């Protein structure tokens with residue numbers, strides 16, 4: 001089963017004269033199927049925490065174990081491979097590549113390891129079916145609505161069957177009805193894949209849809 005264990009994470013940024021202590025003591029433990037919303041005011045450190053959990057930035061101290069592996073012990077190329085396999089990212093502005101089709105965008109995570117395999121292609125097709133876009137595989141992102149683009153981003157995040165899905169305001173640009181259906185879809189696919197989902201959001205509705213909610217305050221999860 002997927003596991004995430006975070007112990008006593010701390011992270012500061014250098015500022016003129018002193019340090020800005022953004023994370024002071026963050027710990028959590030989650031397992032496959034769990035979903036967690038992290039909320040808190042602008043600037044409290046949510047994105048910083050997500051960057052560290054996504055292995056895109058290093059903590060100053062503390063540890064992150066994803067399926068019992070410490071990503072920060074890996075060298076750069078091992079870490080890129082680990083990230084590509086174990087972590088699916090979903091962003092507010094979806095980060096789809098405009099010149100690639102819907103299908104190609106979903107397959108982007110496989111490009112790090114070469115050409116997509118037949119298995120990757122069939123999984124991408126299944127995911128696009130699951131997000132209701134089977135008939136749009138050849139379209140460009142510019143030909144889709146905001147909600148549809150976010151669905152492509154969800155399919156892409158799930159392609160490699162990651163341990164951890166990290167979502168930063170995944171419904172931030174969507175109207176309420178579209179946001180609700182994207183949220184339901186994300187939770188459905190996350191639960192059935194057995195991944196752990198962590199969502200950072202200002203939306204009470206999105207936060208309430210997760211199994212649990214924590215507030216990031218004074219550098220700690222409360």
Ligand SMILES: Nc1ncnc2c1ncn2[C@@H]1O[C@H](COP(=O)(O)OP(=O)(O)OP(=O)(O)O)[C@@H](O)[C@H]1O
Pocket residue numbers: 013014020022040041042043044045046047048049
């Ligand atoms: N690379 C950096 N160098 C210096 N300070 C930084 C850096 N990245 C973030 N910060 C500061 O760290 C604090 C936390 O930023 P972060 O982006 O993690 O907050 P947030 O909770 O995600 O905010 P928002 O909800 O507005 O996105 C802010 O005061 C920010 O200015």
